[in-house]
Amino acid sequence: MTRKRSDIIAGIVLFALAGLLFIVAGFMPTRQGSVQALNTGFYPRMLAVIMAVLSVLLVLETVRKQGQEARQMAPWWKTKSAFTMFLATLVLLVLYPFVMRLFGFASASFLFITALVWLLTEKGQAKPVKILGIAAAITLVVYIVFKLVLAIPFPMGLLI
Amino acid sequence: MELFSFDLYLSGLHFFTNPLMYVASFFGVLVGVVFGALPGLTATMTIAVFIPFTFGLAPTISFAFLLGLYSGAVYGGSISAILINIPGTPSAIATSLDGYPMSQQGRAGEAIGISTISSTIGGFLSVIVLMFAAPAIASVALKFSAEEYVGITLIGLSVIAIISPGSTVKGLISGVFGLVIGIVGIDPITGFPRFIMGRAELLEGIDSIPVMIGMYGLSEMLVQISDVQYSIVVKQKISKLIPPLKDLKRILGTVIRSSFIGVIIGALPAAGGSIASLVAYGQEKRFGKRRDELGTGIIEGVAAPEAANNASTGGALIPMLTLGIPGDAMTAVLMGGLIIQGLRPGPLLFQQQMPFVSSIFISLLLSVVFMCIIGLVGAKYFAKLIGFPKKYLIPAILVFCLVGSYAISNSIFDIWVLILSGIVGFVMRKLSFPIAPIVLGMILGPLFESNFRRSLMLSEGNWATFVQRPISLGFLIVVVLVLVGPMILKRFNKVIIRGN
Numbered sequence: 232m233t234r235k236r237s238d239i240i241a242g243i244v245l246f247a248l249a250g251l252l253f254i255v256a257g258f259m260p261t262r263q264g265s266v267q268a269l270n271t272g273f274y275p276r277m278l279a280v281i282m283a284v285l286s287v288l289l290v291l292e293t294v295r296k297q298g299q300e301a302r303q304m305a306p307w308w309k310t311k312s313a314f315t316m317f318l319a320t321l322v323l324l325v326l327y328p329f330v331m332r333l334f335g336f337a338s339a340s341f342l343f344i345t346a347l348v349w350l351l352t353e354k355g356q357a358k359p360v361k362i363l364g365i366a367a368a369i370t371l372v373v374y375i376v377f378k379l380v381l382a383i384p385f386p387m388g389l390l391i
Numbered sequence: 392m393e394l395f396s397f398d399l400y401l402s403g404l405h406f407f408t409n410p411l412m413y414v415a416s417f418f419g420v421l422v423g424v425v426f427g428a429l430p431g432l433t434a435t436m437t438i439a440v441f442i443p444f445t446f447g448l449a450p451t452i453s454f455a456f457l458l459g460l461y462s463g464a465v466y467g468g469s470i471s472a473i474l475i476n477i478p479g480t481p482s483a484i485a486t487s488l489d490g491y492p493m494s495q496q497g498r499a500g501e502a503i504g505i506s507t508i509s510s511t512i513g514g515f516l517s518v519i520v521l522m523f524a525a526p527a528i529a530s531v532a533l534k535f536s537a538e539e540y541v542g543i544t545l546i547g548l549s550v551i552a553i554i555s556p557g558s559t560v561k562g563l564i565s566g567v568f569g570l571v572i573g574i575v576g577i578d579p580i581t582g583f584p585r586f587i588m589g590r591a592e593l594l595e596g597i598d599s600i601p602v603m604i605g606m607y608g609l610s611e612m613l614v615q616i617s618d619v620q621y622s623i624v625v626k627q628k629i630s631k632l633i634p635p636l637k638d639l640k641r642i643l644g645t646v647i648r649s650s651f652i653g654v655i656i657g658a659l660p661a662a663g664g665s666i667a668s669l670v671a672y673g674q675e676k677r678f679g680k681r682r683d684e685l686g687t688g689i690i691e692g693v694a695a696p697e698a699a700n701n702a703s704t705g706g707a708l709i710p711m712l713t714l715g716i717p718g719d720a721m722t723a724v725l726m727g728g729l730i731i732q733g734l735r736p737g738p739l740l741f742q743q744q745m746p747f748v749s750s751i752f753i754s755l756l757l758s759v760v761f762m763c764i765i766g767l768v769g770a771k772y773f774a775k776l777i778g779f780p781k782k783y784l785i786p787a788i789l790v791f792c793l794v795g796s797y798a799i800s801n802s803i804f805d806i807w808v809l810i811l812s813g814i815v816g817f818v819m820r821k822l823s824f825p826i827a828p829i830v831l832g833m834i835l836g837p838l839f840e841s842n843f844r845r846s847l848m849l850s851e852g853n854w855a856t857f858v859q860r861p862i863s864l865g866f867l868i869v870v871v872l873v874l875v876g877p878m879i880l881k882r883f884n885k886v887i888i889r890g891n
Contacts, residue, residue, distance in 0.1 A: 234823075241822050245564060252571065260583055268847035271583040274840050275574050282567050289560045317617045320789075321814070324609075327793050328806045336794060343793070344786040351616070351782035369787045373794055381447050383798040 235293055242290035246283055253279035319350050335388025337378070341370040399526055399741070403749025406451045407757075415452045416754055419459020420761040421769075426460075427467020428773045429784065430477040431615055434464035434664075435720045435827075436607040440788065442600055442728045443795035450732040450747055455754040457728050461721060462514055462758040465664055465700050466766060469506040471777050473693070474499055474627060482664030482700040485672040489685060489692025494627060496688055500770070504632040505642065505690045506697040507766035513650040513698035514759035517705025520654045522752050525741070529713040532738040537842040537849070538857055540714075542866025544839040547660040547716045548832060549873045554666055555825030559874070565824050569832020570839065572597055579841045580848075592804045599727050599833055601796040601805040605812025606826050607724070608792045612785050613817040629771045634690075642694040645675060653699030657706025663719025664700035664707070671699030701762075705755060712736050712748065715838060720827035723834050731799065 252275055259272035267273050323343055331339040344366040349357060374391075377383045406412055426437040438460050445453035468480030473490035486506065493502040535543075548570075552562030575586045576596030587593035649671035656667040675695040676685050685692050707718030708725075715737035717723035729736055734744060741748055796809040816826055850856035858864045 237822055241824075255586075259585065260581070266848055266852040268844040268852065269580060271578045271581045271585065274844060275571075275585065278567060278571050278574070282564070282571070285560055285564045285567060289558070289564065292558060292560055313617045317613060320613060320616050324789070324793070324810050324813070328803050331797075331806075332803065336797070340790045340794065344790055347786035347789065348782055351785065365783055366786075369783075369790065373790055376444065377794050377798055381444065381798065384801055385797070386803070 235296065238293040239290055242286045242293065245286035245289070249279045249282035249286060252276075252282070316350060320347065323347055331388065332386050333388055335391045336385040337370055337374050337391045338388060340373050341366055344369050399745055399749055400522060400752060401749065402746040403451070403751075403753055406746070406750045407753060409452075411452055412455045412750075412754070413757070415448070415456040416459045416757045417761050417765075419456040419461075420463035420758050420765055421459075423460040423463020423465075424467035424470070424762070424765055424769070425773060425776055427464035427483075428470040428479045428777055429779065430471050430475070430479055430777065431611065431781075432479070432788070433607065433611070434461065434468065434480045434482065435724055436611055437464045438721060438724045438728070439600070439603040439607045440791050440795060442604075442724070442731070443798045445728060446731050446799060450729075450734060451750040451754075453728065453732060454747075454751055455757065457725055458751065458754045459758040459761065461725065462701065462704055462755070462762050463765070465704055465721075466507070466510040466514075466697070466762050467773070468700075469510070469693070469697050470503060470770065470773050473502045473506065474774055474777060480664075482668050482703070483696070484665060485668040485696035486693055486700075488672065488696075489688050489690075492686070492688030493690075493693065494688075497627070498631075498688070499627045499774075500629040500631045501634065501638075501690070502688075502693050503629065503770045504634045504767065505638065505693045507632070507763060507770070508634060508639065509642065509646050509649075509694040509698040510701040510766070511759055511763040512646050513653055513700070513702035514704060514762065515756070516647070516650040517654045517657070517702040518752060518755045518759065519705075521705035521708055521755070524658070525709050525713050525748075528709060529738040529741040532714050533742075535714075535738075535862070536860070537846040538860050538863035539866060540842040541839065541846060541857065542863045542870070543660065543710075543714055543716050544835050544842070545870045546866055546873065547710075547835060548828065549870050550660050551719075551828045551831050552825075553873055553877065555827060557823050557825065559877075561824045562828050565819070565826070566828035566832040569829040569834075570836045572602065572829070572833045573836020573840065576837075579837065580844055590804065592802060596837065597808060597833075598799060598805055599830075600731060600799050601808040602812040602833060603724050603727055603830055604792050604796055605809040606816035606830060607720075608788060609809060609813030610816030610820060610826070612789055612792075613813060614820055615781065615785060627774065629774050632767050632770055638690055642690055645679060645691045645694050646698040648674065648678075649695040649698040650702040653702025654706040656699070657703030657718055658709045660710050660716050660718060663721060664703040667703040667706075668696035668700040671695045701759075708751075708755070712740060712751070713738060717831060717834060720830055723827075723830050726834055 256272035256275035261270045323346055327339055327343055330342060345362060348362050348366060423437060426432045427434055438457060441460055445456055464480060465482055468478050468483030469486045471477050471479035472483040472487035473494050476487050476491040478484045478487055490502045548566040552559055552566050555562040575593055577584050577594055584594060652671045652674060653667040656670055657663060672695050675691055676682050679691055681689055681691055707722045711717045711722040711726055717726050726736055792809060793806060796805045799805060846856050857867060
């Protein structure tokens, strides 16, 4: 996908979001006869209009450029390894809060770091002892800073 | 408020009998320099990721640490710019122009030494300007009413949209997007909850710290993960760090000139260290004694941008502290750090929290001193850290983001806010929408909304109120000039070129 096409799509999506904001803000309570600015929906609606105008401008600007900047976007999702890495990181991030609630924040941090370092290490070079050691060291730092020094009350997990 | 009363400078001195102030400032600078020197970790991100650390501390100690981070990270960026030609932070872009050639000639130590001394002088001068300008501006700002605040906010948002790299329209969209994020929560005037989706956590609005950590920390890490991996090795020996007297004499004029450029540009709403250092380098190229040698690796080329970017730190704090309008993304994040301490920056801060303001001045001065010492003594070791493998760094920073976001209000909900903002930030970076206007919009949103609506209420719905007050009208004219000016200039240039 070219930068041009992605900008046009971004403009259309933003316009749709602005429309949605405008409609939703219309359901907010209004007071008859008073100054408009007093109404709850007034300010969101104003922002929605500005956003809509800007997204139209973005599309116009992009179309008017006439391909002079139609260079290929860095196709990060096309190189398989980069995309898998990205998705895997997202999955790990989303799992973190659940693991934290289940086992405690130190265990969650340890598992998160171990898994991610292992993913980021080139295949064939992974030395399990080194990865576990580094993950343990980073977790220890996090534990000392947040649990011992800052005394943050973390959810009680099955472990720590 | 009495102008230039010595109380403003001395009333915070007693905080410095507490050794923790020095410890906080020292560690702030140390961590700042290390993170600033690591390529890919910007100063803004460093401050955002470390704010959760400060939150249980007293405001004065927390700010000693954060200002240390700020000075240290802005300076630290120069180390990697010089050694590997990759600026550690955006504000060190101009430093690599002469710093890297020096390094290729085997003079890396010399370049880092010059950078350290210039940053120190720049930082020092900026504190002095801050100390005198801030109370003066604060006393003027006390007379501002809602209309003027609307104007200043608009100036901030339009300047940041203009100077963000790429399309201005995209910059403005980012800014409005930030304002939209600011809508969530209870309506400040009617008390009606907006877009809270049934979550009690959202009643007071989306917490800005997890959003900032997500936009700057998490999304940057996601970008780096999806990028091609690269490894860096620094082989240079770092020596001759302390510059000889004749070099210092040679750069003195450059440093002082660039420092003033830095403070002034820093103080403009939304224009920060990266612009300051580029402008200072440009000035050197025009007026410097050795302008023809610039780019080949001369000490003036390192001194000018480094003096300017550290001078911009004090400058950028001026609008943040006196008006509550951050000077750039870094000060926007710092402002987030003030707000979670329950302090609202603005002219009233100077009246009601004088000892705290005073401690900010002294802390900034202290951080400049530590920066000089740490820079001259530690540069050798930081050079080694630049090669620290990304595969360990990225997971470590992500865990700090996750745990830090939780720690702000002990809520798992904030972790979700973090992850969502990280993904949104990632998509926006990939589509080259600038991030800084979002953060600025989000921070300024509530302030902008309440002032805007209050103005309209008091004028009974008459929009003319914004142009009837002279100062407010002046601000709005500035907004128009900022947004339309560059376009007209471009047309004008085209006409001239055609005419010729």
